[in-house]
Amino acid sequence: MPHLFNFFRSLLHSLFPTVDSEAQCTFCGKTQTQTKFIVAGPGVNICDECVHLCNQTFAEQKQKATTAREGRCSFCGKTQTPLMAGHAVTICEECVHLCNQIIAEQQGA
Numbered sequence: 001m002p003h004l005f006n007f008f009r010s011l012l013h014s015l016f017p018t019v020d021s022e023a024q025c026t027f028c029g030k031t032q033t034q035t036k037f038i039v040a041g042p043g044v045n046i047c048d049e050c051v052h053l054c055n056q057t058f059a060e061q062k063q064k065a066t067t068a069r070e071g072r073c074s075f076c077g078k079t080q081t082p083l084m085a086g087h088a089v090t091i092c093e094e095c096v097h098l099c100n101q102i103i104a105e106q107q108g109a
Contacts, residue, residue: 025050026074027086037106039099041075044089048103054084054096 023032023040025047032038035047046054061082070081073092080092091099 025086026089027084027091029087037103039102041095042077044074044091046075046086046091046099050086051096051099051103054091054093055100057084058082058093058096 023038023045024030025035025038026044027046027050030047030049035049037048038045039047039051071079071083071090073080073083073095074089075091075095075098078092078094080094083090083092084096
C-alpha cells in the first residue's frame, strides 16, 4: 500500500506542482490567503483545514462503524468507500492520506 501512496503523491506533485495565490478550496471555498495550504488535484483543490476535518470524520466513522458514502473520488477518480463530500466534489480516505503527506512535506520545506 505505501507504494500506491508514493505513486499518487508523485503523480499529484508532477501534475500540479504549485497552487497559485488565487486558488480556492473546492470543499469550503477558502482561498490560498485564507488558509495555510491548498493541495491541488485534477480540477479540484482541498485546503489543510478540510483535510483535517476529513481526517476527524473518517476516524469517527471507523469508531462508530457507520455506513460510509460510496461514489467516485474527485481527486483520483476511483470508486471508493468511504468518501467525504464538499460542494459538488468528493475525496476518498486514500487521497486524504496523500494530502496529509503533501501538507507535511510543505510544512517541512
